[in-house]
Amino acid sequence: MSRTTFSGPVTSDAGFNGPVVVDSSTFNTGGAVTSTLTAAQSGTLFEVDGTGDIVVNMPALSTGNVGLTYEFFVTTAVGAGTTVIFVLPGSGVSNWFGALQLLAGSAANPVNDIAGDTLTLANSTLVNSRVKITCVSDDATNSTWKAETVSSPVATIA
Numbered sequence: 058m059s060r061t062t063f064s065g066p067v068t069s070d071a072g073f074n075g076p077v078v079v080d081s082s083t084f085n086t087g088g089a090v091t092s093t094l095t096a097a098q099s100g101t102l103f104e105v106d107g108t109g110d111i112v113v114n115m116p117a118l119s120t121g122n123v124g125l126t127y128e129f130f131v132t133t134a135v136g137a138g139t140t141v142i143f144v145l146p147g148s149g150v151s152n153w154f155g156a157l158q159l160l161a162g163s164a165a166n167p168v169n170d171i172a173g174d175t176l177t178l179a180n181s182t183l184v185n186s187r188v189k190i191t192c193v194s195d196d197a198t199n200s201t202w203k204a205e206t207v208s209s210p211v212a213t214i215a
Contacts, residue, residue, distance in 0.1 A: 077102050077128075084111050084141075085132060093117075099125040107135030107182060113143045115192075115202065118151070122195040128188065131208075135182035143190065143204070145174040151200040153214045154193070160186055160209035173214040176204050183209045 078101045084090055089109035094116055105111060113129070116122055135141055145151035153176050157168040160183060178186060186208035194201045206212040 080104065084113065084129070087133070089139075094125075094127060096121060096125055099127065102128040102130060104132045105129050105141055106133040107131055107139060107141055107178070108133055109136070110139045111141040113141070115143065115145050115151075115190075115200075118146050118195060118197050118200055120195055120197050122192040122200060124192065126189065126191040128190075131178070131182060131184055131186040134184050135178055135180055137180050139180055141178040141182065143176040143188065145200060145202060147199070148174060150174075150198065151202070153202055153204045155204040155206065155212070155214045157204075157212045157214070158207045159211050160207050168211055170214040175215050176206070177213045177215070178206075178208055179210050179213065181210065182212075188212070 080101050080103045083092055083103055085104040085106045087106050087108045089111070091112040091114070093114040096116060116125065145153065151174050152171060153173055155170040155176060157170060178188070187206065189205045191203045192200060193203050
């Protein structure tokens with residue numbers, strides 16, 4: 058990914074963002090998957106098949122992580138004995154700041170959680186549940202990631 062610097066007003070008739078990249082294979086296998094995301098995958102929407110346990114590891118601590126964003130969309134419900142977990146690097150040195158919402162719920166049921174390095178979509182999480190995560194700070198020693206979820210049951214952070 059390259060960066061361009063402009064010194065004056067910039068106009069675009071068609072916008073600056075291209076279509077979203079949709080990854081239908083990495084976490085959509087029908088089996089157990091463990092994978093570590095890369096900076097190059099930032100901006101990707103991942104389809105998730107919850108049939109097997111899924112472990113999504115965030116990139117290793119790096120100042121270059123700030124602004125990285127990933128989205129996940131459950132296309133096959135999380136199985137009765139399985140989970141989908143999102144793990145931050147460096148146990149105990151990084152935290153999720155989560156705004157966790159119940160799918161088909163109301164404004165009265167959001168959950169705010171800011172302590173923990175593992176975000177979990179529990180067993181039986183429904184199709185159409187979604188997760189959006191963004192790195193908001195990373196000094197190569199500690200990191201903070203913002204998580205927005207809409208799921209049923211409500212996602213948890215521990």
